[in-house]
Amino acid sequence: MSNVPLNELTERARAIFQLVVEGYLADGQPVGSKMLATDGRVNLSPASIRSVLADLEGLGLLAAPHTSAGRMPTDTGLRLFVDGMMQVAEPSKEERTAIEQRLGEPGPIEQALEATSSLLSDISGAAGMVMVPQREVRLRQFSIVPLSAQQVLAVLVGLDGQVENRVVDLSTPADPSVLEQASNFINSRLSGKTLAEAAGELRREIASGHSALDNASSDLVQRGLAVWTKDPAQRPVLIVRGQANLLDDGAIQDLERVRSLLDDLESKQSVAELLEDAREAESTRIFIGSENRLFSLSGSSVIASPYRDSEGKVVGVLGVIGPTRLNYARVVPMVDFTARSLGKLIG
Structure with a gap:
C-alpha cells in the first residue's frame, strides 16, 4: 500500500497523476508536460503542469528518468494507482x-x-x-489397453474424475489374459488409494508371497504404476x-x-x-x-x-x-x- 493517502492529493494533482500513469502503462514511455497540456483533459498551462509534476515527484509518486524526458510512476506511485484509482475492465x-x-x-x-x-x-x-498442484491422485479405475506387441496404454481415472494415460513399454509381449488380470487386480485391490500407497501395497504383497498375480501380471502392474508414482518428483x-x-x-x-x-x-x-x-x-x-x-x-x-x-x-x-x-x-x-x-x- 502507498504511504501517500490518495485524499491528500488535490483534484488536479490526482488528474495529472492518473494521466501520467495511464500514459506510461500504455506505451512504457515517460510523459511530459507538453503532452499533458495538449491532451485536452487538463486545462492548465505547461508551466502549471510542470509545477504539479514536481510536487508529485517530491511525494515519491513520480520520477524523471532523464533530464527533460518527462515523468513516469515510481513503484510507490503504481501502488497508489492500483489500490486507489484503477478501474478494472472485467472480461467480456x-x-x-x-x-x-x-x-x-x-x-x-x-x-x-x-x-x-x-x-x-x-x-x-x-x-x-x-x-x-501438490496433491496425489487417488485411483478409481485403472485399465491397461494393448497398443502393439510390446506396448500398452495405461489409463488412470481418479476419484475426482481426472483421466490421464501413459504408454508403457514391455520387455516381452503380453497376452490379453495378462492385461485383464493386471487391470482386475488394480481395480479390486488398489482402488481408492493414492498411487504411492498402491505401489507400496503391491510391493509388500509380492514380498510376502501372498500376491494373487502371476509373474507376468505382477511385472505389468508394477510397470503401470511406476509411470505414475514417479510423476510428482519429475513434474x-x-x-x-x-x-x-x-x-x-x-x-x-x-x-x-x-x-x-x-x-x-x-x-x-x-x-x-x-x-x-x-x-x-x-x-x-x-x-x-x-x-x-x-x-x-x-x-x-x-x-x-x-x-x-x-x-x-x-x-x-x-x-x-x-x-x-x-x-x-x-x-x-x-x-x-x-x-x-x-x-x-x-x-
Whole structure:
C-alpha cells in the first residue's frame, strides 16, 4: 500500500497523476508536460503542469528518468494507482468463453496447466506462470489397453474424475489374459488409494508371497504404476510460458533489467516461493517492483491468484510476470477469472 493517502492529493494533482500513469502503462514511455497540456483533459498551462509534476515527484509518486524526458510512476506511485484509482475492465462474455474453452480441451492435467500458462502469457503480453498442484491422485479405475506387441496404454481415472494415460513399454509381449488380470487386480485391490500407497501395497504383497498375480501380471502392474508414482518428483514446481514476450521494444532500452528478470525466471524455485505468498490471499495479489526482494533489480511486477478445488482448498497459484508497465486494469480480472476457471476444471 502507498504511504501517500490518495485524499491528500488535490483534484488536479490526482488528474495529472492518473494521466501520467495511464500514459506510461500504455506505451512504457515517460510523459511530459507538453503532452499533458495538449491532451485536452487538463486545462492548465505547461508551466502549471510542470509545477504539479514536481510536487508529485517530491511525494515519491513520480520520477524523471532523464533530464527533460518527462515523468513516469515510481513503484510507490503504481501502488497508489492500483489500490486507489484503477478501474478494472472485467472480461467480456466472449473472453470468458474463450478462456473456458481453451482450458477445457481434452487431455491430461499437465496439458491444462501448460495451456493456462500460455493463455496468461497471451492475455498479458508478458510471461505466464502456473504452480503445479501438490496433491496425489487417488485411483478409481485403472485399465491397461494393448497398443502393439510390446506396448500398452495405461489409463488412470481418479476419484475426482481426472483421466490421464501413459504408454508403457514391455520387455516381452503380453497376452490379453495378462492385461485383464493386471487391470482386475488394480481395480479390486488398489482402488481408492493414492498411487504411492498402491505401489507400496503391491510391493509388500509380492514380498510376502501372498500376491494373487502371476509373474507376468505382477511385472505389468508394477510397470503401470511406476509411470505414475514417479510423476510428482519429475513434474516442475512451476510452468512458465511466454518469456519471449519480455523482449519487446522497451526491452532494448533496458537490457540489463530484462536480463535480470530472465535470470529470475530460470530460478523457478525462487519465483515459486514468491507465488506461495499468494496462496492464502482471498483474491488476486499484485507485487510491484522493489516491493519484493526477488524483483528489486529487474523492476518487475507479478499478478498472482490462488486457484482452488471443488472443496475450496487452495491447490496452486497462477499469474503473470512482466515489466511494471503491465496493463493492470485488464490483466488483474483476467488472472482472477482464469484462476476460477482452472479451479472448476481440476474439481
